[in-house]
Amino acid sequence: xxxxxxxxxxxxxxxxxxxxxxxxxxxxxxxxxxxxxxxxxxxxxxxxxxxxxxxxxxxxxxxxxxxxxxxxxxxxxxxxxxxxxxxxxxxxxxxxxxxxxxxxxxxxxxxxxxxxxxxxxxxxxxxxxxxxxxxxxxxxxx
Amino acid sequence: xxxxxxxxxxxxxxxxxxxxxxxxxxxxxxxxxxxxxxxxxxxxxxxxxxxxxxxxxxxxxxxxxxxxxxxxxxxxxxxxxxxxxxxxxxxxxxxxxxxxxxxxxxxxxxxxxxxxxxxxxxxxxxxxxxxxxxxxxxxxxx
Amino acid sequence: xxxxxxxxxxxxxxxxxxxxxxxxxxxxxxxxxxxxxxxxxxxxxxxxxxxxxxxxxxxxxxxxxxxxxxxxxxxxxxxxxxxxxxxxxxxxxxxxxxxxxxxxxxxxxxxxxxxxxxxxxxxxxxxxxxxxxxxxxxxxxx
Numbered sequence: 001x002x003x004x005x006x007x008x009x010x011x012x013x014x015x016x017x018x019x020x021x022x023x024x025x026x027x028x029x030x031x032x033x034x035x036x037x038x039x040x041x042x043x044x045x046x047x048x049x050x051x052x053x054x055x056x057x058x059x060x061x062x063x064x065x066x067x068x069x070x071x072x073x074x075x076x077x078x079x080x081x082x083x084x085x086x087x088x089x090x091x092x093x094x095x096x097x098x099x100x101x102x103x104x105x106x107x108x109x110x111x112x113x114x115x116x117x118x119x120x121x122x123x124x125x126x127x128x129x130x131x132x133x134x135x136x137x138x139x140x141x142x
Numbered sequence: 143x144x145x146x147x148x149x150x151x152x153x154x155x156x157x158x159x160x161x162x163x164x165x166x167x168x169x170x171x172x173x174x175x176x177x178x179x180x181x182x183x184x185x186x187x188x189x190x191x192x193x194x195x196x197x198x199x200x201x202x203x204x205x206x207x208x209x210x211x212x213x214x215x216x217x218x219x220x221x222x223x224x225x226x227x228x229x230x231x232x233x234x235x236x237x238x239x240x241x242x243x244x245x246x247x248x249x250x251x252x253x254x255x256x257x258x259x260x261x262x263x264x265x266x267x268x269x270x271x272x273x274x275x276x277x278x279x280x281x282x283x284x
Numbered sequence: 285x286x287x288x289x290x291x292x293x294x295x296x297x298x299x300x301x302x303x304x305x306x307x308x309x310x311x312x313x314x315x316x317x318x319x320x321x322x323x324x325x326x327x328x329x330x331x332x333x334x335x336x337x338x339x340x341x342x343x344x345x346x347x348x349x350x351x352x353x354x355x356x357x358x359x360x361x362x363x364x365x366x367x368x369x370x371x372x373x374x375x376x377x378x379x380x381x382x383x384x385x386x387x388x389x390x391x392x393x394x395x396x397x398x399x400x401x402x403x404x405x406x407x408x409x410x411x412x413x414x415x416x417x418x419x420x421x422x423x424x425x426x
């Protein structure tokens with residue numbers, strides 16, 4: 001077991017609301033760290049973007065998810081007091097969450113067949129950061 | 143501290159939408175691993191089911207939760223594009239989350255008096271998998 | 285690396301629905317433990333309160349979030365069966381989640397500039413508990 005430093009990735013988003021597949025990016029860090037067993041914490045340090053895990057096959061799942069979130073939490077509500085016009089983004093972040101934890105086994109992310117890791121922008125376009133902390137539980141090399 | 147392999151449990155669900163109490167199943171793994179201190183990551187590798195923690199006493203809490211989720215995210219919406227008819231399940235998974243982390247102390251799960259761990263099916267009935275990764279933080283035995 | 289015991293904080297809430305900033309409380313435990321690298325699991329052992337991360341600057345974000353949650357999940361619905369009148373609180377807990385994981389580097393919580401950790405009461409006022417488990421990944425001192 002070794003302590004591995006936090007890696008930070010810059011993520012450029014292109015529209016107000018967007019889900020970006022960051023699975024390969026996270027897998028790249030796992031490979032580079034050469035960790036066989038453990039887990040990774042993918043952490044979003046912003047309050048109007050989130051990280052989640054969902055389907056990586058049909059892109060309609062992603063757009064249906066974003067459309068439904070928009071219907072539940074529209075950008076404008078007459079009762080919002082916060083004057084930046086992004087209260088909806090803060091609510092969506094609370095609903096989806098700031099981080100995900102994914103297991104690592106045999107040097108690879110343990111994801112289900114249809115699972116991908118997504119960075120979720122709710123108030124873009126912006127330059128965002130995403131943190132990747134790999135926790136190494138591999139037995140010491142002899 | 144030792145590295146413990148991931149355990150996988152098969153979960154059979156019986157209806158389209160269902161919450162199954164898996165607390166005893168997770169506790170069984172903790173007991174078997176004989177870990178005194180640490181935590182467990184309960185991970186759902188599917189994109190239309192989830193894992194959550196909620197009340198284990200009155201079963202009405204469970205049905206109220208599922209009914210409310212159904213009202214917020216009904217199975218059919220005229221704007222859904224994904225053609226498998228389960229976009230709602232993907233949304234519910236995003237809202238509830240893919241994993242929970244529960245602390246372990248004195249060889250037992252540290253849950254509140256009314257807390258149980260639930261596997262949440264949103265597109266059943268199916269045979270599902272659930273992963274249990276115990277992270278052992280116990281001091282080494284002398 | 286050492287195993288650190290779970291710390292429990294008592295949290296007094298003052299109204300039915302409330303978000304309390306507990307960032308300093310968590311940071312205090314990190315400082316006291318003198319852990320340079322690792323992460324902290326902040327765990328809520330109740331089923332009608334939650335823990336989340338959101339904006340720590342404009343208090344309107346907090347009230348907009350709580351108002352929106354109230355609109356989505358009002359306290360009373362004619363279909364609720366649970367007879368304690370707090371089914372909404374259980375739903376909100378499921379949506380926001382029972383715990384957050386925050387990274388530690390250089391002895392400090394790694395939070396984004398605008399992020400704070402919040403204990404979310406959905407069925408108060410009550411005396412609540414909040415658990416703080418610090419996982420130390422610091423290299424051993426020579």
